[in-house]
Amino acid sequence: MKKSDKKITIKDIAxxxxxxxxxxxxxxxxxxxxxxxxxxxxxxxxKVLNFQPDILASALASKKKVRLATLMPAVDNDSSFWKxxxxxxxxxxxxxEHYGVTHSKYLFxxxxxxxxxxxxxxxxxxxPDGLLIAPSLQNEALELAKICNAKKIxxxxxNSNISNQNQVCYVGQDSxxxxxxxxxxxxxGLSKGSxxxxxxxxxxxxxxxxILNRKQGFLQYFESNKASRFKITSIEINSLDAGDIYKALxxxxxxxxxxxxxxxxxxxxxxxxxxxxASNLRGINLIGYDLTDENIPYxxxxxxxxxxxxxxxxxxxxxxxALFNKVVLKKNVPEEILLPIDIVIKENLKYYE
Amino acid sequence: MKKSDKKITIKDIAxxxxxxxxxxxxxxxxxxxxxxxxxxxxxxxxKVLNFQPDILASALASKKKVRLATLMPAVDNDSSFWKxxxxxxxxxxxxxEHYGVTHSKYLFxxxxxxxxxxxxxxxxxxxPDGLLIAPSLQNEALELAKICNAKKIxxxxxNSNISNQNQVCYVGQDSxxxxxxxxxxxxxGLSKGSxxxxxxxxxxxxxxxxILNRKQGFLQYFESNKASRFKITSIEINSLDAGDIYKALxxxxxxxxxxxxxxxxxxxxxxxxxxxxASNLRGINLIGYDLTDENIPYxxxxxxxxxxxxxxxxxxxxxxxALFNKVVLKKNVPEEILLPIDIVIKENLKYYE
DNA sequence: CTGAAAGCGCTTACAG
DNA sequence: CTGAAAGCGCTTACAG
Numbered sequence: 210m211k212k213s214d215k216k217i218t219i220k221d222i223a224x225x226x227x228x229x230x231x232x233x234x235x236x237x238x239x240x241x242x243x244x245x246x247x248x249x250x251x252x253x254x255x256k257v258l259n260f261q262p263d264i265l266a267s268a269l270a271s272k273k274k275v276r277l278a279t280l281m282p283a284v285d286n287d288s289s290f291w292k293x294x295x296x297x298x299x300x301x302x303x304x305x306e307h308y309g310v311t312h313s314k315y316l317f318x319x320x321x322x323x324x325x326x327x328x329x330x331x332x333x334x335x336x337p338d339g340l341l342i343a344p345s346l347q348n349e350a351l352e353l354a355k356i357c358n359a360k361k362i363x364x365x366x367x368n369s370n371i372s373n374q375n376q377v378c379y380v381g382q383d384s385x386x387x388x389x390x391x392x393x394x395x396x397x398g399l400s401k402g403s404x405x406x407x408x409x410x411x412x413x414x415x416x417x418x419x420i421l422n423r424k425q426g427f428l429q430y431f432e433s434n435k436a437s438r439f440k441i442t443s444i445e446i447n448s449l450d451a452g453d454i455y456k457a458l459x460x461x462x463x464x465x466x467x468x469x470x471x472x473x474x475x476x477x478x479x480x481x482x483x484x485x486x487a488s489n490l491r492g493i494n495l496i497g498y499d500l501t502d503e504n505i506p507y508x509x510x511x512x513x514x515x516x517x518x519x520x521x522x523x524x525x526x527x528x529x530x531a532l533f534n535k536v537v538l539k540k541n542v543p544e545e546i547l548l549p550i551d552i553v554i555k556e557n558l559k560y561y562e
Numbered sequence: 563m564k565k566s567d568k569k570i571t572i573k574d575i576a577x578x579x580x581x582x583x584x585x586x587x588x589x590x591x592x593x594x595x596x597x598x599x600x601x602x603x604x605x606x607x608x609k610v611l612n613f614q615p616d617i618l619a620s621a622l623a624s625k626k627k628v629r630l631a632t633l634m635p636a637v638d639n640d641s642s643f644w645k646x647x648x649x650x651x652x653x654x655x656x657x658x659e660h661y662g663v664t665h666s667k668y669l670f671x672x673x674x675x676x677x678x679x680x681x682x683x684x685x686x687x688x689x690p691d692g693l694l695i696a697p698s699l700q701n702e703a704l705e706l707a708k709i710c711n712a713k714k715i716x717x718x719x720x721n722s723n724i725s726n727q728n729q730v731c732y733v734g735q736d737s738x739x740x741x742x743x744x745x746x747x748x749x750x751g752l753s754k755g756s757x758x759x760x761x762x763x764x765x766x767x768x769x770x771x772x773i774l775n776r777k778q779g780f781l782q783y784f785e786s787n788k789a790s791r792f793k794i795t796s797i798e799i800n801s802l803d804a805g806d807i808y809k810a811l812x813x814x815x816x817x818x819x820x821x822x823x824x825x826x827x828x829x830x831x832x833x834x835x836x837x838x839x840a841s842n843l844r845g846i847n848l849i850g851y852d853l854t855d856e857n858i859p860y861x862x863x864x865x866x867x868x869x870x871x872x873x874x875x876x877x878x879x880x881x882x883x884a885l886f887n888k889v890v891l892k893k894n895v896p897e898e899i900l901l902p903i904d905i906v907i908k909e910n911l912k913y914y915e
Numbered sequence: 916c917t918g919a920a921a922g923c924g925c926t927t928a929c930a931g
Numbered sequence: 932c933t934g935a936a937a938g939c940g941c942t943t944a945c946a947g
Binding site for chain 2: 916917918919920922923924925
């Protein structure tokens with residue numbers, strides 16, 4: 210709190226070291242052409258005076274341009290989830306544009322692996338100074354990560370993660386824990402002996418740990434806590450076609466007509482809500498993910514009881530800032546930035562939209 | 563997106579207007595000594611070129627110092643709630659210190675109206691350029707607001723609000739809506755016919771709308787939705803003494819032994835948790851506010867089911883930034899910044915701490 | 916009322 | 932290996 214009043218500048222440290230400010234700049238940025246003797250001297254003074262460079266002045270004087278890029282899914286016509294990250298990216302860019310940061314976006318289709326590969330190639334040929342990746346198609350993203358490492362392009366994963374790829378950082382939710390939260394909410398509201406259904410809907414389920422982990426977390430909660438209270442059934446639907454999904458749900462309800470709780474492992478929960486409405490089912494506890502345009506009306510109507518929000522806007526915002534900190538400010542960035550598992554009901558919805 | 567590539571500067575607009583950059587600066591900052599003719603000319607060019615001043619360069623060149631101040635409750639030994647805002651204030655200050663912002667803190671005791679008045683007088687005699695106020699003692703804060711208006715000191719309310727005082731902004735939660743959220747969670751988990759207790763604990767209850775509004779929201783939910791499902795009783799405890807609180811609770815439980823749900827309208831919910839534990843009561847649904855050091859252990863143990871978080875760190879952070887935007891950057895600030903009503907359970911706790 | 920000049924703290928060639 | 936100088940976009944006295 211009481212720090213010395215006057216801001217100390219490279220001028221001060223130049224004087225105290227008996228060199229010119231140009232030399233000070235060289236040692237601060239470690240760009241060589243300095244004798245080890247003066248190097249040491251300057252570094253010492255730097256420490257002693259606790260010099261903090263003024264990054265505003267630095268940005269002003271520097272003509273350097275930094276090019277960032279983002280590779281993420283396009284909004285598909287099934288779910289609008291991927292609209293939100295754009296807002297976070299834009300917000301972050303606005304804050305850092307004064308630092309000479311530019312940005313390009315590359316969009317792939319979440320149901321088309323080839324589109325991922327094509328866009329990844331474009332990114333690589335543009336050779337950005339830093340890359341933001343949503344690795345929703347895990348196998349393909351893994352390949353990309355390897356190439357980035359080879360080309361020394363620092364990258365941040367956001368929304369979902371792949372462990373140990375030398376990413377600068379992962380920004381997103383702990384997917385398994387979010388499943389546990391879903392389970393707790395289910396447990397809290399369901400009466401003893403009820404039957405529960407877990408629904409996973411994704412084109413390439415085996416290729417997406419994010420969704421699998423949620424299911425695992427959900428199941429684990431009941432295994433460890435109250436194995437006997439509920440009977441749990443799971444289905445996987447490897448299609449985004451509304452007809453296919455409807456058929457699969459109708460089929461499972463024919464077999465298990467007494468299901469009273471449904472947990473959907475991603476934003477496709479609205480399909481289940483539609484099914485419930487169309488089938489005129491009553492008293493079903495429905496929990497899913499994400500405040501998408503498709504889901505929100507069902508939360509408001511009470512067909513969906515809880516939506517778990519992953520803060521998609523903040524994810525991309527924080528991810529860009531993390532990349533900026535690493536690439537531009539050379540700051541240390543934490544390996545993981547885990548965002549809250551927000552529990553959204555009709556009554557607190559408007560503060561998350 | 564496609565904006566003209568080159569950044570346009572006061573130099574550009576000086577050239578295009580046929581004046582010097584000094585003059586441009588005068589009109590941009592409206593500091594007079596400019597003929598209306600050149601004024602108009604320069605303004606026109608400014609619009610046409612869509613000139614955006616570089617605030618980094620501006621801050622660098624300017625020697626101006628801006629003094630902000632905060633008046634808020636000290637941490638009392640009953641609840642640690644007021645620890646959190648300090649973090650938000652510090653985070654904000656770190657981000658804006660390059661702009662020449664300094665800050666002083668003034669702490670009053672939430673149980674001592676005179677201490678508020680004493681600190682308010684100190685603030686006023688220091689005459690800051692902007693003031694952050696937590697108006698927990700409403701009547702006293704109201705007086706202060708009036709004086710600030712007279713002295714033209716812009717101020718932001720945070721945590722709780724007093725309407726129509728010409729504040730720059732209110733940053734905090736919608737207290738009534740948070741009560742509604744509490745009610746919904748109570749409703750969701752309680753079986754029909756249960757009895758509910760609403761507990762308010764505060765030294766000067768009548769002097770704090772924030773807490774009263776929460777209660778009102780809670781009651782309103784049940785009045786409008788399910789009047790008949792539950793029986794609801796309320797008590798007010800105008801003391802922070804643990805003995806007094808314990809006695810009051812014991813008394814109410816003697817009269818209403820079948821209470822199955824308790825809603826506490828502020829961070830003092832841990833008192834009720836202690837009572838429940840000590841009395842060995844079972845199957846009680848307990849909902850309260852704030853992730854304080856006192857409350858968290860009871861959430862973890864399962865004595866408290868839900869805590870509604872008001873994001874105290876973010877509140878103060880956003881409040882300082884709002885003040886900064888208004889005072890330093892002369893930006894427009896929204897009248898209200900309403901933060902989410904976060905629902906916290908044991909399972910998602912760690913992401914909010 | 917207006918302009919020229921110095922300076923904020925740093926970076927970037929350029930000369931030696 | 933090192934220093935002096937110009938410049939980033941803006942603000943601030945100072946002359947006139």
